[in-house]
Amino acid sequence: MSGPTGRRKQKLKWSKLYTFSCLRPTTDESAPTERLLGQPGFSRVVFCNESQLHKSKPHKYPNNYVSTTKYNLITFLPRALFEQFRRVANLYFLLAAILSVTPLAAFNPVSVIAPLVFVVGLSMLKEAIEDWHRFLQDRNVNSRRVKVHVGNGLFVQKSWESLLVGDIVKVSKNEYFPGDLLLLSSSYEDGLCYVETMNLDGETNLKAKRSLETTLGLDEDAAFCKFKATVRCEDPNPSLYTFVGNLDLEKESYPLSPSQLLLRDSKLRNTEFVYGVVIFSGPDTKAIRNSTRSPSKRSRVERKMDRVIYLLFGMMVLISLISAVGSALYTKSGNSKMWYLRLHDDTDNLFNPEDPMSSGLLQFVRALVLYGYLIPISLYVSIELVKVLQAMLINKDLAMYDEATGKTVEARTSNLNEELGQVEMILSDKTGTLTCNQMEFRKCSIEGISYGGEVTEVDLAASRRMNIDVERYRYSLDGSDSTGRSIEMFDLSTADGSTEKDVLGFHQGSEDTKTGNSRISSSQKETAVKGFNFRDNRLMDKMWIYRSNVSDMIMFFRVMALCHTGIPVEENRGNKIMYEAESPEEVAFLIAAQEFGFKFCQRTQSTMVLQELDPSSGLEMKREYKLLNLLEFNSSRKRMSVIVSNEDGEIFLLCKGADDVIFDRLADNGRTYQQATVMHLSMYAEDGLRTMVFAYKKVGLPEYENWSSVFRKAKATIGPEREELLENASEMIEKELLLLGAVAVEDKLQKGVPECIDKLAQAGLKIWLLTGDKKETAVNIGFACSLLRHDMKQLHLCLRKESPSNQQMKDVKEEILCQLQSYNQLITAEDGEGDPFALVVDGKALEVSLSYDVRNQFLSVAMKCDVVICCRVSPKQKALITRTVKEHSGKTVLAIGDGANDAVMASDFSLPQFRFLERLLIVHGHWCYKRISKMILYFVYKNIAFGLTLFYYNIFTGFSGQDLYDDWYMVMFNVLLTSLPVISLGVLEQNVSSDVCLKFPALYQEGQRNICFSWKRIIGWILNGILASIAVFTINIYVLFPSAFDKEGNLADIEHIGTITYTCVIWTVNCQIALMISHFTWISHFLIWGSILCWYFFLYSYNNLPPSYSKNVFHIFTEQTGPAPLYWIATLLVLVVSLLPYFTHIVIRRSFFPMDDHIIQEMKYSGTDVRDTPMWLREQEKSKQLTQVGYSARVDAKIRHLKEQLHRKRKSFYLSVTNSPVYKTMMRRDTAEERVNLMINFRNAWKNPKRKAGLLV
Amino acid sequence: MLMDFWKVTDINHGMILITLICTSVIHIPKLMKAPIFIYYQLDNYYQNHRRYVKSRSDRQLLHGLKHHDLSSCAPEDFNHGLPVVPCGLIAWSLFNDTYSFFRGIDEMKVNRKNIAWKSDRDHKFDKQVYPFNFQNGTLSGGAHLDPKIPLSDQEDLIVWMRTSALPTFRKLYGRIEEDLDADDIITVKLLNNYNTYSFTGSKKLVLSTSSWLGGHNNFLGMACISVGVSFIFVAFVFMLIHVKNPRPYGDTTNLSWNWKPMSG
Secondary structure (H helix, E strand, O other): OHHHHHHHHHOOOHHHHOOOOOOOOOHHHHHHHHHHOOOOOOOEEEEEOOHHHHHOOOOOOOOOOOOOOOOOOOOHHHHHHHHHOOOHHHHHHHHHHHHHOOOOOOOOHHHHHHHHHHHHHHHHHHHHHHHHHHHHHHHHHHOOEEEEEOOOOOEEEEEHHHOOOOOEEEEEOOOEOOOEEEEEEEOOOOOEEEEEOHHHHOOOOEEEEEOOHHHOOOOOHHHHOOOOEEEEEOOOOOOOOOOOEEEEEOOEEEEEOHHHEEOOOOEEEOOOEEEEEEEEOHHHOHHHHHOOOOOOOOOHHHHHHHHHHHHHHHHHHHHHHHHHHHHHHHHHHHHHHOHHHOHHHOOOOOOOOOOHHHHHHHHHHHHHHHHHHHOOOOHHHHHHHHHHHHHHHHHOOHHHEEOOOOEEOEEOOHHHHHHHHHOOEEEEOOOOOOEEEEEEEEEEEEOOEEEOOOOOHHHHHHHHHHHHHHHHHHHHOOOOOHHHHHHHHHHHHHHOHHHHHHHHHHHHHHHOOOOOOHHHHHHOOOOOEOOEOOOOOOOOOOHHHHOOOHHHHHHHHHHHHHOOOOEEEEEEHHHEEEEEOOOHHHHHHHHHHHHOOEEEEEEOOOEEEEEEEOOOOOOEEEEEEEEEEEEOOOOOOOEEEEEEEOOOOOEEEEEEEOHHHHHHOEOHHHOOOHHHHHHHHHHHHHOOOEEEEEEEEEEOHHHHHHHHHHHHHHHHOOOOOHHHHHHHHHHHHOOOEEEEEEEEEEEEEOOOHHHHHHHHHHOOOEEEEEOOOOHHHHHHHHHHOOOOOOOOEEEEEOOOOOOOOHHHHHHHHHHHHHHHHHHHHHHHHHOOOOOOEEEEEOHHHHHHHOOOOOHHHHHHHHHHOOEEEEOOOOHHHHHHHHHHHHHHHOOOEEEEOOOOOOOOOOOOEEOOOOOHHHHHHHHHHHHHHHHHHHHHHHHHHHHHHHHHHHHHHHHHOOOOOOOOOOHHHHHHHHHHHOHHHHHHHHHHOOOOOHHHHHHOHHHHHHHHOOOOOOHHHHHHHHHHHHHHHHHHHHHHHHHHOOOOOOOOOOOOEHHHHHHHHHHHHHHHHHHHHHHHOOOOOHHHHHHHHHHHHHHHHHHHHHHOOOHHHHHHHOOHHHHHHOOOHHHHHHHHHHHHHHHHHHHHHHHHHHHHOOOHHHHHHHHHHHOHHHHOHHHHHHHHHHHOOOOOOOHHHHHHHHHHHHHHHHHHHHHHHHHHHHHOHHHHHHOOOHHHHHHHHHHHHHHHHHHOHHHHHHHHO | OOOOOOOEEEOOOOOOOOOEEEEEEEEOOOOEOOOEEEEEEEOOOOOOOHHHHOOOOHHHHHHHHHOOOOHHHOOOOEEOOEEOEOOOHHHHOOOOOEEEEEEOOEEOOEEOOOOOOHHHHHHHOOOOOOOEOOOOOOOOOOOOOOOOOOHHHOHHHHHHHOOEOOOOEEEEEEEEOOOEOOOOEEEEEEEEOOOOOOOOOOEEEEEEOOEOOEOOOHHHHHHHHHHHHHHHHHHHHHHHHHHHOOOOOOOHHHOHHHHOOOOO
C-alpha cells in the first residue's frame, strides 16, 4: 500500500497548496540584477555541466575541499611558535633563554632552555593533536559521497572534495548539500523542494525552495546529456539570505534569487531528490564564509590569573632592582676590600668598580633572569593539560550520557571549564533546547466541555507537598486521630474544582481508596502513541459517539483532519498512518484525528480522503472531500482555512487559528460555547499548552462562487498590492464562523527540563529565554517549564507599529523608553514585595532596546525582573543580547541553543539533553572552578616559596647573583618535582561529592561570587609563600652555620646548603598541596609522595654521575649529607615550621569561620546525613536560593494559593457547621468535640507566623 | 649533647702585609675528647661571590695540563703565556696562615690528613695533576703549593676549594687526636700570612669537638624548643577556645543560609 501512495505523492504539486507567503514572483528583483552583474563583486561566471572549464584560468575556482584546520605541515612550526610566544610569560622565558647564552647568564643555558622547550613543546603538542582531530573531521566531511554527472546522463558517486564548480549533482532525501547549489529541478513536478537549515540558523522548520520554470524539464538523469547553461552571479560572500544572479539558457536570460540556491550545510527534506549545479564550492560557500573561527575565549579566572602573573612580575622587578643597587654598591667598594676577587681585572663589565652604574644595570638584567623562578613557567601548560583532563572527565561522565542518542556531554574547548562554575545568567534558546520540537496532543474542549483532564505535574506536586506539609504538621500535634487528616484533605479538595482530581489522584496512588477516579486510573494502561498524549474515556475508543450533539463533534474532528497542509507518509503496524507536515503541530492534530476515528489517508492535488467513523452505524467509511481553496497560515493572519466540498456538494469553510482572531470572526449564533471555551483556554495556557481554536461555517454555492472569482483575481495579481488583495479576499470569507472548540497541544519539553531549570534557579542563576518563536508560544513554554507562573506580573515590551522606518526610529525609541520607565517605577514601587515580575520582549522592541542609548535602561529593568523572555529573536540578536548583557552586567553569561553549527555563537560545550546542564554547571563547573583556582594559587605559592630563597641568598653573596642551587635542581623543580601533584589537584579535587553538590545548590555561589580566587586569597597565598621561603631559608642557614654538620667535623659549603634547602623546599611545597587536597585518591598520594621520592632518587642518581658531570654534587648525598642526621632533622624542622602558618590558618578557618562546604564535609564525614535525615533534608531546602523561577517556586505559590483558599473555606465551613442544627446534635458526642478542636488548632496554626514559615519554607 | 668546648682567639693584630709570627694562649675550660677539630674562621669574606665561585676549572683539576679551556678561571688562567694549575681565583687566594699547638712545651701532633671529603680527594683532584706555574704572576695571592705534591694530596687546597655559602665561614685546618683536659693551657704559634685587613675581616681560630649532630650549635636546640613551645601554645589556645565556645562537628547553624534572617 505504501508503494503506490509514495509514488503518487512524488508527483503531487505541492505548490498548489500554497496561495501566497513563501514564494513570491521574482520579477521585481530582476531589474537591479541586470545592473549589478559584471560589476565588481558580481563577476562570477559558472558554466553549468562544464566543470572542466573551471579547472584553469580565467574561471578557475577552488574545488570543494574544505579545511577548518589552523595549521598545515609547513605553517605549523612558525605559527604555533608565534602563538606560544604571544604569552607574556613565555616571551619572558624566551628572552631569559637568549640571555643565558650570553655572559649575562645567571644559569647554565640548558637549565633555562630545557624547561622552556618542555613547556612550549607540550603546548604545541596539544595544538597539534587538536588540529589533527580537526583534520580528521574535515576528511570525514570531504569524503562524503554525492552523485555527480560525468557525461551522457550518467551519474556516479564521487567524494565531496572532488566536486568542481559547474558540476551537476543529484542529492537525495535527507542528504546534505555538498556546496551551494543552484536548484534545477526536483522530484516534484513544479521543482519545489524542502530544506532544513538547522545547521545554518538553528531554525528547525522546513523552508521551501523552487527551481526556475525553464529548468523544470531536467528531472531525470538522461536530461543532462546535452544540458548547457551559464550562470552569472555575485562573488562569494557570507550573506546567507541574498543571492543575485542570472541563468543564461539557450540565449535567454533568467533572473535567479535566493529561493533557487541550496546552501551547503543544509539538508534536503521531504523531497526524494533534486538536481543542482554547483555555484560555490568549498571555501567559497556561504556557510564556510559565514563561519567565523570561534574566538578563543578566556575564563574570568584566567584573566585574573594574568593580573596575578603581572603582580609576580612586579615583585620580580622590585627584587631585581634591589639586587642591582646592592650589587653596584658592593662593586664600587669592592675593589679595595675584596682583593681576592680582583675586580680591576673584570672583563665582562659585570663587576666593574670603575663603572658601578653600568655594572648595576647589567646585574639588573641578570637578576631578572635569576629570579625567573617567581614566574611559574609551567603554569600555562599545566592549566592546559589539566583542562584537557577535566574535559575528559566531563566527556566521560556517565551521569551525562544520553542513552537515546548514545551521546555524552562534550567539552569542545577545554579552556572554559572553570567558567562553568561562575555562571550567573543563562540565556536559553527554546526549540530543540528546552523542547524536543515535537508536539503532543493533550487536551481539547469541544462544545464547551473540556476533555483530557490529565493531571499536570505542578498540580500533582503541589498536592503531594500539601499532604506532606499536613503530615508534618500533624506530627507536631499530639493525640490527633487520622480521620481528622482525611477530612482536611477532602475539604481541601472541594475548595478548588480544578485541583479536586489531582488530590484524589494522589490519594489513590498512595492509599488506594475506594473513591478512585476511573478516568485517570484506566487511562494509565493505554499504550503511548507518539504525538498523542490524551487520556479520556469519554472520547477514546469511539466512545464519543454516545455523547450528545454529535454533529458538532464530527465537525470538530473534520477540522482537525482536513484543515492542514500535511500528507500521509507511510502506514505502520496496526493500521496507523504517519504524517509529515510543515509544522509538528499539524502532525499532532492528524494523529489525534486518527485516534478519534477520522483517519486522513490520502491527498491528491484537489482531493482529500478521510476514513470516517459513522456515529450512527459505528462503521468506518471512506469519504472524499474536494479541496477548493487553502488559505495559508502566516504570522499576521494567525489562522488557516480550507474550503472543501463533501460528496453531497455542500461547501464548508474549516478554520483554525489563534483564539482572539477566531473569536473576532464568529457569527452571533456561533458563540454558544465561547464562555466555556475561553475558560478552558486560559487553563490550558497556564499549563503551558499551545492552544488553537476550531471553527467552521457552511458556505452557500453562490456565495462561494462570488468569492472564488475575487480570490482568483487577487492571486493572479503581480506586484506589491497582491498580498493586500489576498488578505482582503480571505477576510471576506473567513467571517460569521461557528465556534466548535479548542485544542491544546504540548510543545513537548525535553526530559527533565523543568527540574533542571528549578535546580539552576535555586543555585542563584538567572534564566532568560530567547526564542525565535512568536510571543504566545514563548509564553506557553515559559509556563510549561515553570519560568512563568500565573501570579507573575508580565511586563510586555513591544512596538505598536509593525516595521518602523528611519524617521520613526526616534518615536519608537521614545515609546520603548516610556514603557521601560513605567516598568521601572512599577518594580521599584513593589520593591521585592508582592508578585514577581516577568519581562516579555518582542523581537522588534528588542532591536530598539538594544540600540546604544536605550540599552542601559532596558537592561536595568530586565535585570530587576525575575525572568525575561524574548521572542522573535534572530540568531544575530541572540549573540548581541549575550554580548550586551555580558558587558553591561559584568556577569558570566552562558548561552545555550541547539543551532548545531550556529555561525554566530560557536559553542564551547555540547549537551545531548538540556537537563545535563544542571550537572555540568553545578557539579563539574563548581569542581573545575575550585580546582583551577586552587591550582593557580598553589602555583603562585610554590614559585614564591622557591624563588624568594634565591633572593635571600643573593643578599648574603654581596648581591653578586650567585645561585644557591645546582642548575639541574632548578630545572627539575618546575618540570618534574612539583608539577605532577598539582595536576592531580587540578583534575581530581572535589570539595564535596557530586550528589552533595546537586543537593546543595548554594555551594555554587562560591563560584559566582568568585571567593576562591579573590584578591584576598591571592594575597594570602603570596604571603604564605613568602613565609615559607623565609622559614626554609633562615632555618637552614642558622642550623648549618657556622659549625660542623656531622660527626666528622665537616662544614657545609654552597652545595650542601643548596641541597639541604632544596630538599626542604620540595618537602614543603609537596606537603602543602597534601594539605590543600580534600579528596585524596591513590593517584594524588602516588604523585605527591612519589614527587618527594623522585627528588631523592634524582639526587642519588645525579650524585653518582662522574664528577665531570655532577661537579660539586658528586657523592653529596651518599657521602656527605645523607649520613648526617642533621640533614634529616633540619628537613623535619623546616617542614613543620613552614607549614605552620597555613595549618593554623585552616584550623582557625574551619573552627571559627567555617564555609558551607566545610560544614557539609563534616556532616557527610560524621554520617549525620544518614542518622539525621530530616536535618539533612531541611538544610537542603534552606540552601536553595530564594527564587521566583522554577518548578518548586511554582509549587510553593500554588500551595500558598491553596492554603489561602483552604483557610477561607474552613472559616465558612466552621461557621456553617456551628450554626447548623446537625452540629448542635453532634455536640453531644465527644468525638465531634475533638474534631472541632482539631480544626481550631489547625486554623490557629496558620495564624502563627513562625509555624507558617516553617511549613512553607 | 652540645657543650661549650671551644674557644676563639682573635689574632687580629700586627701590621699590614708583614708576615708575623705570634703566639696566643687558649684556656681549655672543660675536658675535650679527641678528635678535636681545628678550624680557622674568616669573617666578611665573600667566598660565595659569583665572580669567585665560578673562577675554577673542575676539569683542569682532573686532567691537569691536558685540559685547555680555562676561560672560567680568568683572570687567573694564564701567567706568562702558560696555564696555571690549579687555575682560578679560588686557588689563587688559598689561605696560608699556619698554626702549631703546644701543651706546655710539647708540640702537639696535629693531623692534617683526611680533612677533605674523600670523594674530593679520590675523584675530583687527580693524583697525576701537579701544581704548575702557580702563584707566578705579578699579583701574589695566598699560599704557594709544592709542585711536587699532586693536587689530590693538597688537602688545604681541596678544603679551600669547597666554597663556603656565607661570608662568615670556617674551614677545617686539622685534628688534634688527643684529649684535652680541663684547665689545660694551649699555646698557639701562628704565622699570620693571610691578608684580611683590606676588608676589615677578622680571623678566628676555633677548636671544637663534634657530636652526631655536628658541632656546637645553639640554634637547632632553640629552634626545636621554640617551635615545640609555640605548637603547644597554639594548641592550648585552640583548646581553650574550643572548651569555652565549642563548635559542634557539622553544626548547621554555621551554614551561610542559616545566618540570613529567615524569610517567610
